[in-house]
Amino acid sequence: xxxxxxxxxxxxPAAFVGHGCRLRVQPLSSSPAPVIAAKQPYKVELKAxxxxxxxxxxxxxNQPFCDGTHKQLAPGLSPLRFTVEQDATAWLCxxxxxxxxPFCDGTHKLDFVQQAETPSPELL
Numbered sequence: 591x592x593x594x595x596x597x598x599x600x601x602x603p604a605a606f607v608g609h610g611c612r613l614r615v616q617p618l619s620s621s622p623a624p625v626i627a628a629k630q631p632y633k634v635e636l637k638a639x640x641x642x643x644x645x646x647x648x649x650x651x652n653q654p655f656c657d658g659t660h661k662q663l664a665p666g667l668s669p670l671r672f673t674v675e676q677d678a679t680a681w682l683c684x685x686x687x688x689x690x691x692p693f694c695d696g697t698h699k700l701d702f703v704q705q706a707e708t709p710s711p712e713l714l
Contacts (some may be wrong), residue, residue: 628684
């Protein structure tokens with residue numbers, strides 16, 4: 591079964607009933623949105639050549655890294671796998687809204703992140 595969002599070309603509900611109002615049909619996205627795991631980044635020590643899997647869904651109990659929880663809670667999302675060329679200290683995104691994954695870009699400072707509810711630790 592497909593789910594669609596209907597956008598009326600005429601805002602009046604009466605126009606829809608019996609007046610042949612034109613509709614625009616757009617499929618809804620099937621990928622779940624990530625949850626905000628934290629309202630600040632995670633400071634981590636990264637080792638050269640080691641493969642990391644950054645949690646992109648926000649459900650992992652091993653933040654900021656993936657523990658596979660997305661397979662059940664966010665099947666449309668997958669971790670971002672990366673390596674670094676030299677040992678480094680990095681700030682990895684905790685809000686999952688960054689434009690530079692897996693690294694923090696400061697998006698967590700925006701009101702929509704700071705005002706969002708975060709899952710309690712036992713639910714992560």
